[in-house]
Amino acid sequence: MPTLLDGRKISSDIKAEIKLKVEKMKDAGQRAPHLAIIIVGDDGASHTYVDGKIKACKAVGFDYTLMQFAATISEEKLLKHVDQLNSDSDIDGFIVQLPLPEHISVERVTESISPDKDVDGFVNQNFGSIISDSPLLMPATPFGVMELLKRYEIDTKGKDCVIVGASRLVGAPLALMMSHTGHATVTLCHKYTKDLSSHTQKADILVVAVGKPNLITREMVKEGAVVIDVGTTRVADATKKTGFKLSGDVDFENVSKIASYITPVPGGVGPMTIASLMINTLRAARHNQ
Ligand code: NAP
Numbered sequence: 001m002p003t004l005l006d007g008r009k010i011s012s013d014i015k016a017e018i019k020l021k022v023e024k025m026k027d028a029g030q031r032a033p034h035l036a037i038i039i040v041g042d043d044g045a046s047h048t049y050v051d052g053k054i055k056a057c058k059a060v061g062f063d064y065t066l067m068q069f070a071a072t073i074s075e076e077k078l079l080k081h082v083d084q085l086n087s088d089s090d091i092d093g094f095i096v097q098l099p100l101p102e103h104i105s106v107e108r109v110t111e112s113i114s115p116d117k118d119v120d121g122f123v124n125q126n127f128g129s130i131i132s133d134s135p136l137l138m139p140a141t142p143f144g145v146m147e148l149l150k151r152y153e154i155d156t157k158g159k160d161c162v163i164v165g166a167s168r169l170v171g172a173p174l175a176l177m178m179s180h181t182g183h184a185t186v187t188l189c190h191k192y193t194k195d196l197s198s199h200t201q202k203a204d205i206l207v208v209a210v211g212k213p214n215l216i217t218r219e220m221v222k223e224g225a226v227v228i229d230v231g232t233t234r235v236a237d238a239t240k241k242t243g244f245k246l247s248g249d250v251d252f253e254n255v256s257k258i259a260s261y262i263t264p265v266p267g268g269v270g271p272m273t274i275a276s277l278m279i280n281t282l283r284a285a286r287h288n289q
Helices: 007-025 043-060 075-087 106-111 126-132 138-149 171-180 196-200 267-287
Strands: 034-040 062-068 091-096 160-164 183-188 205-208 226-229 233-236 246-247
Touching: 007 043, 007 138, 007 267, 034 043, 034 267, 043 062, 043 267, 062 075, 075 091, 075 106, 091 183, 091 267, 106 196, 126 171, 138 171, 138 226, 138 246, 138 267, 160 171, 171 205, 183 196
Parallel strands: 034 062, 034 091, 160 183, 160 205, 205 226
Antiparallel strands: 233 246
């Protein structure tokens, strides 16, 4: 059986470490880090993610401010709120929860966030700083994946790492981190990749971030591979009170029979994304206060 990469446990270890650092900041007369969260509309999954982020703020002792707007808010108004947060010295960092309604440009909104308050690590400047020697704020989900591997002492140096899914949010920044920080040899696959299996079968470390349940089957994975499943899709499940369950992109039941390490969904990468957000907020507070 593989070792389960327990994102919940590692995330709670990281939060305990941050809590101690926050207590020290307060003892030294500084205020606690302050995270603001903007959420637009009433998408159920987004509200669940935001609830998780607020719970984490409470656990580590951060202050937080939640700003909720109707889905009808104009882009111009939303940009004004972003501007206000950029210049509010009581706010160390903030996020705009995605997705946004279709009439609002995600790129225009995220690029208007001041890079030193961009605790999701979305802004182009922070993307680019992945390959700098002293990055301030890292893209949260890929950083969470790197941290999970590090905490389980999984060596990435010289390994063949195949990433399936090349989005701006996950796959593309992770490819840079894996090669720059992790010194792995990286293959980045996307929906135009020919013969996906021929790539995934070579992976010592396989990361999947697509959003298609069971895309990765047992035949596509090399025996002994480390498998990280970023995918999170709501799938109907009448046995659950909510009416759905969360599914990753990997056929966990069968792939776990041959993997050396594997993340569960839920409980793998998801909690690590929140832990990264807390790390980034602490870094932003130290930088901005
Ligand atoms: P996204 O923006 O939709 O990107 C999906 C990527 O997968 C794209 O690069 C796309 O290729 C590629 N793709 C689509 N079909 C493919 C196929 N059949 N074979 C290979 N590649 C394919 O999604 P995302 O924001 O990166 O999120 C991906 C998944 O991760 C979702 O399930 C999301 O919910 C989850 N997620 C989880 C966390 C977490 O904290 N656990 C955080 C973020 C995202 P093209 O580039 O060619 O379009």
